[in-house]
Amino acid sequence: MPAPTRRRRWLTICAITASAGLVAIPAGAAPGGNGNPFGVRALDRLAAQRAHTAATTNPKAKAEDEDGGNEADEIAEGADQYAEARTSPGIVAPGAYGAAWTSLSNLKSTGGSWRHLTDLPYNSDDSRYRDIDSNSSGGSGNVTGRMAAMAADDDGYVYAGSAGGGVWRSKRGGGNWKPLSDRLPSQSTGALALDGAGRLWLGTGEANTNADAYLGSGVYVLAHPHHGTFSARSRVGGDELESTTVRQLRFGRGKVWAATSEGVWSHSTKKLTGAWKLEFAPNPDYLPGGSKANDDAAAYKNITNDIAVDPKDPSKVILAVGWRSGDDYNGFYTQDAKGTWKRITSGFGDLPTDADNVGTVTFAHAADGSRYYAIDQSPEQMASNPDSGLEGIYSAASPFGPWTKVADYKQLAADGSALTSSGYMPGVQAWYNQFLTVDPANPKHVYAGLEEVYESKDGGATWSTVGPYWNFGFSCWSIDPAKQTGDCNQTTHSDQHGVAIGRYHGKGFVYVGNDGGVYRRPLSGSQDASGHATDWTSLNDGTIDALQYYSVGVGKDLDHGGVTVTGGLQDNGQSVLRGNDTVMGSNFGGDGGDTLTDPANGCDIAEEYVYLAVQITQNCGVNDGSWTTDPAKATSYNVAPADNATSEARFIAPLTTDMKNSDTWVAGGRHIWVQTHGYAIRSGSEWKSVYDLGAGRTATAVAASGGKVYAAWCGPCNNQGFARGISVGNADGTGWHDITLPADGTVPNRYLSGFAVDPKNADHVFLAVNGFSRHWTEGPGAGVGHVFESVDGGTTWKDVSANLPDVPADSAIVLPGGGLAVATDLGVVYRAPGRTRWQRVGSLPAVAVLQLKLSPDGRTLYAASHGRGIYTIKVRDCD
Known part of the structure; x- marks a missing residue:
């Protein structure tokens, strides 16, 4: 397989996984x-x-x-x-985020309100940025953030549950979206389902087991979803499902069944009060309160994926149970005559029952109960097969089998997949990408989602890739629209998670949710000769902003006035919003990490892909479509420091400029890297290693002012033996040393996520600390507090958290008047100059804000949220 000369794509899996790799x-x-x-x-x-x-x-x-x-x-x-x-x-421990949200909501608020900046279309195919490092012309069109679940009815109402930005409603068959869950303490969606009475059920806590998934606060129900909104009072049961993820909600026996990260639970659908009942947990000792609850493996010992309730006999139920990377308890379970859950070991036909080949599973059944379908991901294949982790797609007359395999990854690959031209196979991320649904009017009409969207009209005997990964690699494709054959139609974004079938104006439609938002096509739509759909419509019209930013950058727009705002996104590259834009464009594809933007020129941009793979442009990435790699004509340059090649940096690694000299950049991996050419850098060789943090250590935050550099690190960084520290030195490589942090836990043994340096005094610095305090975290040295202050260059630290809620802190910034703003997993807080108490800035939903930046004139604060786009607020409103 030839090695690519440039490096960018969506199939990086974006930081895929919560823990197993x-x-x-x-x-x-x-x-x-x-x-x-x-x-x-x-x-x-x-x-x-x-x-x-x-x-x-x-x-x-x-x-x-x-x-x-x-x-x-x-x-x-x-x-x-x-x-x-x-x-x-x-x-x-369960309840941490709920308690934090309550505390944050009770804080006194500053003046002013946030302005939503990115509530407009974001065009991934924007022809202005058709650079070799963008994904423009791939065919995804307008995109937004990851959609984890979908629901739709026959009255034109569509519901989309985003990974980090809450639940959205459209009453027009898609588009013109309105948020439904802003009052909830969790904006992370795991499951959506409409019951027979037309109520909308929401299971919070995304269950795709990817790294940026958040736990939830339980299950909620909306009695009148056409015009109501979710509230904390609409939670079903008690707090039993707090701090879990919910992958599926199913109905049967007068109950709602929830497949969660802590077993399968049930609750009456008639009486919504009272506790949830734990139906089955394969390893109950690892549940909260159990004898092994503090074991490092506890989070993976009771994961469940789906529930199949036999529509012909609702008393018969099958549970799909198992951690995607494999464990001895993986398998299918049903109840015996005494009501005891027993593992199925035979009689299933082609569908495996051994633990090695049962991983993430999704069920679907025909409306008349005549056919059942299932997708099975194999832990053994995921570990041993570089092509695919998909065991297969199966069909049966009953959820109890016998099951027949109707597709494997080789068959899907041969049916018009775009993955094969890129060296991949369908199901390579089958543990992360899965959906399955059946046409209510036709038991043989099936839609399946993996990285792509597949359709079968004959019960799985044949398949078409109606939603290919992208258009690249197809003979119809050309970067020049005038040279296309006309056969390349819009496709969906990659990486499928949710699906629903509904009706609008009397016509049936299928709605899919993926890493790029929501797409729709007629239920029985048209296809070209290759089996690719010709009738997908992006429903990401800008009214649904679920964009998942890691970073934000702001600089003057010298061509149009105002400012250019850019930021790195989960699986949606780098967005660019210029002063006169009504549509955002994308100048880099793949995952976007940290961002640097020249305050004096917003088209000078450095964007980090994963592991410090830094790209820069000095014209916003505007390109004529020539894709040139000629240095004399190129519009972007790969300038990654050496830790990128050796992968000794974090997935989203820290990158910053010196506050006093924007030509001096600092990047952190195992080494602290400095380059002094600013945006004129053209090669990774121009970086200089000024300090080696040591084997096994990697930087988590960096800051610099006047040549003084602060670097926070962890190593090991996971729960087992976790350690953290701070190193301080100069950009010229002199004076570097490790700070001896006091053994009394003054600075907790938790993830150090950000520095904020006083612009007037480089020795005056604040430290933001992630995670939860020891009240919630069972771990050595967890300590208390989230914001710490040093006035002697990091030698000693003081906890200044005061009344700050116990919520993970992600970054901090010193405002021009001397106040301090801190970004947290639940919004932004502020401490006025000379004060000790914290206030809540505005009233954002319960969304994680990962980075804060100031406008070039210092008058406006920009907040990059991981689920609701970018917001701004005037700095004076914080005072």
């Missing part, structure tokens, strides 16, 4: 019309990090890893990283 995927290239790879980020450096993270939670996997076996094919870096910042050094 990033799946290793071979490098590949999507050939472009001129023979050059287009839109492709090489994954060979990721594959080089294959490690044994899953072995910490699976003794069987550990034995295989020590023998150089299956689990060595999983990638450690990127696996824990979003989650571990919030959990290390221990496990977080």
